Amino acid sequence: MEQRDSYHVFSKIIHWVTALLILGLLFLGFYMTSLSFSEDKLALYGWHKSFGLLVLALTSVRVLWHVTKHKPKPLETHKKWERVIARSAHIFLYFALFIMPLSGWIMSSAGDFAVKFFGLNVPDLVQKNESLFQNSRQVHEIIAFILLLIVGLHMAGALKHHFIDRDIILRRITTANLGGVGGVVLSVFVFSLYVFGAVYAVNHLKIKYLKSISVIDEAVRVSDHSDDISLMSSDLPEWHIDTDNSLIGFEVTQYGQGFQGHFKILRGQIFFDEMQMAQNKVRIDIDILSIKTGSDDRDAQAVSAEWFDVETFPNAVFEANIFEKISTNHFLARGKLTLRGVTMPIDLPFVLNIFPDANGKSIAKMVANLNLNRLDFGIGQGKWQSVDAIGGVIKIDISLIARNQ
Structure with missing residues (x-):
């Protein structure tokens, strides 16, 4: 009792x-x-x-x-x-x-x-x-x-x-x-x-x-590296990227469960004409500091020297000048991706739809998916080279909007 x-x-x-x-x-x-x-x-x-x-x-x-x-x-x-x-x-x-x-x-x-x-x-x-x-x-x-x-x-x-x-x-x-x-x-x-x-x-x-935290000033960073950009020229009309509505999304696993994030496109040049495939070329600069994963702590770690090292490599660059048409609206761009100072060949399959806007001008919507191995680019140094905590495969989802003006 x-x-x-x-x-x-x-x-x-x-x-x-x-x-x-x-x-x-x-x-x-x-x-x-x-x-x-x-x-x-x-x-x-x-x-x-x-x-x-x-x-x-x-x-x-x-x-x-x-x-x-x-x-x-x-x-x-x-x-x-x-x-x-x-x-x-x-x-x-x-x-x-x-x-x-x-x-x-x-x-x-x-x-x-x-x-x-x-x-x-x-x-x-x-x-x-x-x-x-x-x-x-x-x-x-x-x-x-x-x-x-x-x-x-x-x-x-x-x-x-x-x-x-x-x-x-x-x-x-x-x-x-x-x-x-x-x-x-x-x-x-x-x-x-x-x-x-x-x-x-x-x-x-x-x-x-x-504790005072030093933050990299984005505007200074962009201006410091603007001189490194060599503009392309072409007889084809240029498509201007809508950077506000274009994103480079990604997904990677942490202890087996995926989390998502995205980068913004800093700038780019696109010369593309389906009827003149041999003359097509593209260059896209990706702003690594713009990374967003939903966690400030995770974002801060991602841009550190162990990972993307934005102080040394603020941008990633994709360039291609070989294009193939696979089927209706389906294409393949053969180029190279420079990320964290490492350049690797990349075959990028993409879907492209072009249609007129309300003003009669052309709008292009491109979507693409591919997988990258972060270790190929040295992303994750020291103990982070192990894929036990953070997976090695990064799933990339690209959504790009451009206008022909």
Whole structure:
């Protein structure tokens, strides 16, 4: 039979398991954000997500259990303000135990990051959405700091009841035989985890708000390299690329799950006439710094020296002057792609549709798909040459609109 002045043994187990998980996740969350991008960091994110989902499951079980089981009544010796604070803290803790993992799950889904529960694939809650990713990330972070504060107050209140008031509050959720020594041991253990989390929380704030970050100025970068461009000439009419509505999309895998992104076309020249295939030629300059994957952290890593190294190689260039017609609206461009200082031959099959616009001028829509091996171009240096974390094959999807003026 349950004692009215103590929690059920299952309630005690789920309380302390959840408490240790929360303290560990707070510590891990703030710690992993301080790390530079690496396979170790990606692995820590994976563990963080798995244990976060475990907290969500345990909290759901805990709520259902408490609805059906008896809970000890507040002590009569407690003042009204103590009961109000305790009640408010418990409400927020339950709220946070649901919102934290859910916001993290939404953040990963919206940012196109894989979510797994100890190796098992978990479905996305939402589709990729950069705005939602940023908002849910902010919610996740704010709740983490508030949770750290509330947990600290919750711990302080429990210790006050045990060592100063000398009532049974802490013994209700531990053991009736918890004495002074046991209370000290428990306090030191839990407080140590809390301090670790608090230290890395402060470090996280320093990194985010106090550290100056050098950013490459795009306008300067473009002007610095504009002299390197030699313009082509041709007797054929030139097609002018609509850079605002043209993209170079891509998909690559991270731990087996794909994420997508895109680059913008910086500039280009297209001379194309289906009736004069031998004279066709094209040059497209791709702005590597324009990369967008839905995650600022991932974008920053992509342009670093280990990956695309935009400070040295700001643009990728595709050039072709051999074209073949495969069938109606289907063509093949034989050329070369220069990426990260490496030039490789490329056969680019594409579909081209030309039609008049409202003003009677011609519009060309070209779509193409191909696969590239990032290692052929040296994308991913050092430990990133392994394809265990980031896949080696990059699927390229090109969507280009041009006008003949």
